[in-house]
Amino acid sequence: MRRRVTLKDVARKSGLAVATVSAICRGKGDFFHISRKTQERVLRIAEKMGYRRNSLAFSLRTGSSNFVAVLGRTFRIPVTQERQNFIAQLFIHLGFQALLYDFHWFDGKEEELLHTVEEIPCAGMVVSDVNTRRLFQTLRQGQTRLPCVLVDSEYHAGLDHVYLDRSSVSYLAASHLLKTGYTRIVYTIPVEKKFWLLQERRRGFVRAMAEAGRQASQANFLWVESEGKFSYQIGLELGEKIATSRKKPEAVMALNDQIAIGLMRGLQRRGLRVPEDIALVGSENLPEGEFCQVPLTSVDFRVKEVAQQTVELFRRRLSGDWSDFPKEIVVQPELVIRSSCGCR
Amino acid sequence: MRRRVTLKDVARKSGLAVATVSAICRGKGDFFHISRKTQERVLRIAEKMGYRRNSLAFSLRTGSSNFVAVLGRTFRIPVTQERQNFIAQLFIHLGFQALLYDFHWFDGKEEELLHTVEEIPCAGMVVSDVNTRRLFQTLRQGQTRLPCVLVDSEYHAGLDHVYLDRSSVSYLAASHLLKTGYTRIVYTIPVEKKFWLLQERRRGFVRAMAEAGRQASQANFLWVESEGKFSYQIGLELGEKIATSRKKPEAVMALNDQIAIGLMRGLQRRGLRVPEDIALVGSENLPEGEFCQVPLTSVDFRVKEVAQQTVELFRRRLSGDWSDFPKEIVVQPELVIRSSCGCR
DNA sequence: CTGAAAGCGCTTACAG
DNA sequence: CTGAAAGCGCTTACAG
Numbered sequence: 001m002r003r004r005v006t007l008k009d010v011a012r013k014s015g016l017a018v019a020t021v022s023a024i025c026r027g028k029g030d031f032f033h034i035s036r037k038t039q040e041r042v043l044r045i046a047e048k049m050g051y052r053r054n055s056l057a058f059s060l061r062t063g064s065s066n067f068v069a070v071l072g073r074t075f076r077i078p079v080t081q082e083r084q085n086f087i088a089q090l091f092i093h094l095g096f097q098a099l100l101y102d103f104h105w106f107d108g109k110e111e112e113l114l115h116t117v118e119e120i121p122c123a124g125m126v127v128s129d130v131n132t133r134r135l136f137q138t139l140r141q142g143q144t145r146l147p148c149v150l151v152d153s154e155y156h157a158g159l160d161h162v163y164l165d166r167s168s169v170s171y172l173a174a175s176h177l178l179k180t181g182y183t184r185i186v187y188t189i190p191v192e193k194k195f196w197l198l199q200e201r202r203r204g205f206v207r208a209m210a211e212a213g214r215q216a217s218q219a220n221f222l223w224v225e226s227e228g229k230f231s232y233q234i235g236l237e238l239g240e241k242i243a244t245s246r247k248k249p250e251a252v253m254a255l256n257d258q259i260a261i262g263l264m265r266g267l268q269r270r271g272l273r274v275p276e277d278i279a280l281v282g283s284e285n286l287p288e289g290e291f292c293q294v295p296l297t298s299v300d301f302r303v304k305e306v307a308q309q310t311v312e313l314f315r316r317r318l319s320g321d322w323s324d325f326p327k328e329i330v331v332q333p334e335l336v337i338r339s340s341c342g343c344r
Numbered sequence: 345m346r347r348r349v350t351l352k353d354v355a356r357k358s359g360l361a362v363a364t365v366s367a368i369c370r371g372k373g374d375f376f377h378i379s380r381k382t383q384e385r386v387l388r389i390a391e392k393m394g395y396r397r398n399s400l401a402f403s404l405r406t407g408s409s410n411f412v413a414v415l416g417r418t419f420r421i422p423v424t425q426e427r428q429n430f431i432a433q434l435f436i437h438l439g440f441q442a443l444l445y446d447f448h449w450f451d452g453k454e455e456e457l458l459h460t461v462e463e464i465p466c467a468g469m470v471v472s473d474v475n476t477r478r479l480f481q482t483l484r485q486g487q488t489r490l491p492c493v494l495v496d497s498e499y500h501a502g503l504d505h506v507y508l509d510r511s512s513v514s515y516l517a518a519s520h521l522l523k524t525g526y527t528r529i530v531y532t533i534p535v536e537k538k539f540w541l542l543q544e545r546r547r548g549f550v551r552a553m554a555e556a557g558r559q560a561s562q563a564n565f566l567w568v569e570s571e572g573k574f575s576y577q578i579g580l581e582l583g584e585k586i587a588t589s590r591k592k593p594e595a596v597m598a599l600n601d602q603i604a605i606g607l608m609r610g611l612q613r614r615g616l617r618v619p620e621d622i623a624l625v626g627s628e629n630l631p632e633g634e635f636c637q638v639p640l641t642s643v644d645f646r647v648k649e650v651a652q653q654t655v656e657l658f659r660r661r662l663s664g665d666w667s668d669f670p671k672e673i674v675v676q677p678e679l680v681i682r683s684s685c686g687c688r
Numbered sequence: 689c690t691g692a693a694a695g696c697g698c699t700t701a702c703a704g
Numbered sequence: 705c706t707g708a709a710a711g712c713g714c715t716t717a718c719a720g
Contacts (some may be wrong), residue, residue: 017690038690060696
């Protein structure tokens with residue numbers, strides 16, 4: 001039952017005062033004109049004794065917390081999972097303690113999760129997927145002037161926000177299809193949510209059509225009920241529905257890759273080939289898209305770039321630079337062409 | 345710039361001493377015979393002022409930390425990702441602060457990650473996927489007598505360990521195939537690692553064969569190079585290799601579902617049908633297995649059960665019950681029959 | 689160059 | 705029933 005080694009222990013061992021050892025360990029030895037020899041000796045002793053700074057005491061004393069909370073809805077969603085992971089990794093390498101939380105843990109009552117988070121005085125937080133007004137309001141009335149960067153969030157007014165340009169996602173996909181020669185295109189959109197992020201998708205699609213001299217109409221949108229269903233399942237059902245519909249589209253844009261993959265199966269099950277009978281584009285660019293039966297053309301969400309921009313903005317705020325608050329950073333997606341759209 | 349509300353603030357507001365308010369907030373009001381009326385009044389004030397206990401100060405003072413570190417290698421691995429998620433969720437609901445870390449953040453030098461973790465005095469830790477001796481030794485020489493439960497780890501001697509019975513995984517899969525009538529079965533095993541967990545898989549397979557009166561031989565194992573490759577890709581290549589081999593097996597057992605799914609594509613690409621030409625079993629039971637072109641028969645890893653057992657054991661240790669240390673808890677997997685093995 | 693003192697927010701004996 | 709004091713491990717002025 002070894003006790004934790006504290007500064008006091010190191011101080012005693014090296015015959016110096018705690019404050020001196022503290023300064024040395026923080027790398028402020030030169031600043032206090034402590035002789036190099038002493039510094040090295042102390043560091044060696046600390047190392048040998050296995051001294052580790054106690055983050056808790058540090059934060060308590062300085063008020064300047066080492067912790068940053070990273071919240072989001074990531075359960076079973078590869079792309080958000082990955083985003084959180086990159087964000088955490090960046091923070092850790094900058095010397096922060098990244099605290100990861102998933103809204104899924106308190107499903108339906110995200111506010112309770114925030115209570116748990118609040119028990120730790122953080123330097124700030126990064127919150128993704130703020131998709132309910134209640135959650136957003138709880139966030140807003142929280143401690144102000146602590147950096148709070150939102151990511152890919154439906155609600156974000158008046159706060160820093162980093163997000164992927166959804167209108168470009170559909171613009172890129174639709175333009176590619178149109179350029180390839182498809183004109184009867186169907187875009188699958190979930191029916192329940194009237195979210196801005198989804199409307200952006202619609203807008204991007206409409207824009208691409210317009211540029212090709214076409215007018216998008218209701219017939220171009222396939223509204224799907226996604227509530228509570230698994231993406232692959234949604235796709236599968238959609239695929240079968242499309243395959244058996246009277247007037248089949250030439251190309252389908254799926255809301256994401258998992259839906260696209262399910263859709264591909266649904267189409268094939270009904271004897272249709274991708275891309276010969278129907279072309280298909282996904283979005284997100286999940287790794288498995290590359291290994292579909294027909295490698296999937298998709299639009300990459302650039303999670304790494306989103307993560308970097310987020311952490312960078314967070315740091316600026318933390319360092320006191322609020323000159324451009326609230327800032328909106330829009331990351332551009334990237335088209336990844338594989339085989340599922342063929343070439344005409 | 346609102347300051348954090350502290351006990352002192354609540355005490356001042358309610359005209360009581362800090363210690364009294366502290367007792368009330370901890371729910372020890374009755375224990376100290378504080379009048380119900382006072383208690384309610386104080387709680388109301390605390391609530392209204394938005395008081396939240398400072399975990400840092402609490403842990404520092406009591407020494408009994410609120411934090412538990414949950415480490416593992418989860419990046420892009422759905423099944424471990426999910427396991428971590430369940431473990432964290434359970435801890436959070438028990439009032440712990442779960443600190444999630446991914447070895448991936450410090451690839452190749454897991455020890456550095458442990459240093460970061462050590463900055464926070466934790467009540468203990470849960471570590472999954474301890475697959476290098478170095479990591480294991482670093483763990484062992486860490487603070488003893490703090491609960492440290494390992495999960496699904498290659499190295500675990502002398503420590504608490506919760507894991508999924510890998511020999512049952514392959515036993516269940518193989519038995520099912522044998523019962524269904526297949527005899528020429530191939531099991532794909534990664535070539536690089538001589539890990540115990542993998543050998544367990546071999547053993548389970550051999551046992552199933554033996555029970556069916558067959559002797560497993562080298563011909564039953566297909567050694568694959570998995571290093572650095574993506575599971576789907578591995579599967580795809582394997583599928584094509586198997587499809588074009590001279591003496592084709594009747595059934596293939598894949599190391600996991602992603603490999604199985606890739607494999608299915610590889611076979612189909614070469615014109616073979618699942619299960620008519622070759623039957624296929626995966627393991628892990630990922631959600632997408634259900635939505636494959638041919639729904640995949642698999643062996644469920646029961647991550648929820650593993651998570652529960654882990655947290656339960658952790659709590660026992662934390663409460664001081666070390667009577668059965670070191671304990672090994674073996675969770676049994678479960679066969680999930682879908683269509684990819686057909687019926688003969 | 690080095691050390692003693694105060695204090696971050698809390699809880700734990702102990703006193704009244 | 706309630707309060708004053710000490711202390712968890714650290715850092716920050718300040719004194720010498």
